[in-house]
Amino acid sequence: MTDPTRRATRVHARGHWPAEQAAGTVTLAFDDRFRRRMAMTDDAGGAFLLDLPRAVALDDGDGLELGDGSFLRVVAAxxxxxxxxxxxxxxxxxxxxxxxxxxxxxxxxxxxxxxxxxxxxxxxxxxxxxxxxxxxxxxFMPEGGAYGGHSHGGGHGHSH
Missing domain, CATH: 3.30.70.790 (UreE, C-terminal domain)
Incomplete structure (x- = not known):
């Protein structure tokens, strides 16, 4: 059974969460940064469940909010x-x-x-x-395209 405090249920865009208070990091390659639900391990070896309402393209610097209110910072590998x-x-x-x-x-x-x-x-x-x-x-942080995803050039297109 997964510890409910180690469930990431919300994504906060880079610059829109208290990054200085990150409880840790999770380093992911491009293919692993577009997920909805998946068992993952943070960079310190701690297991957590990514459990989002829909698949989201995670960007370098985004924050994954855990059940206890802490955050993991997403790092692009x-x-x-x-x-x-x-x-x-x-x-x-x-x-x-x-x-x-x-x-x-x-x-x-x-x-x-x-x-x-x-x-x-x-x-x-x-x-x-x-x-x-x-x-x-x-x-690798490719452009999100005209019809979905988000541009890595500045703005951030997924909703929160």
Whole structure:
């Protein structure tokens, strides 16, 4: 039986919960940050149940509220990614972005680069379009899209 105080039933967006009072952290890769109900373990090894009314895309810095009123801070885990830079005119960058979007690939915009998961077929396509591609290890926080999720560029779209 799960301790009812170790049940996370609410998500609070980054900046909208008392982060300085976090009771701990839970580090999750991108694929593990979109869940509704799942047994999890925090970074200190403590078990808890994520038990939300609906699946929510968790963002780095969000707070999971536990049954006792304490919070766990969500940390985006570093992942193996490709970072794409497109030299030349903005049209070249737009062309690369269009090809990635046409394949419905999750991407993260970081300054003048695009980050996405490593894939040798996509890497070959990008290089063929004139892009520079390098491997990086970093948290992956892709754009939420126009029809759901949330943008990681500033705003936060899930409701609380």
């Amino acid at each position: 570093p992942e193996e990614l490709m970072e794409v830079r497109v030299p030349g005119p903005v049209e070249a960058f737009a062309r690369v972005a269009w090809h990635l979007g046409n394949r419905h690939l999750p991407v993260q915009i970081v300054g003048d680069t695009i980050r996405l998961r490593r894939d040798h077929v996509i890497e070959d396509m990008l290089r063929g379009l004139g892009a520079e591609v390098r491997d990086v290890t970093a948290p």
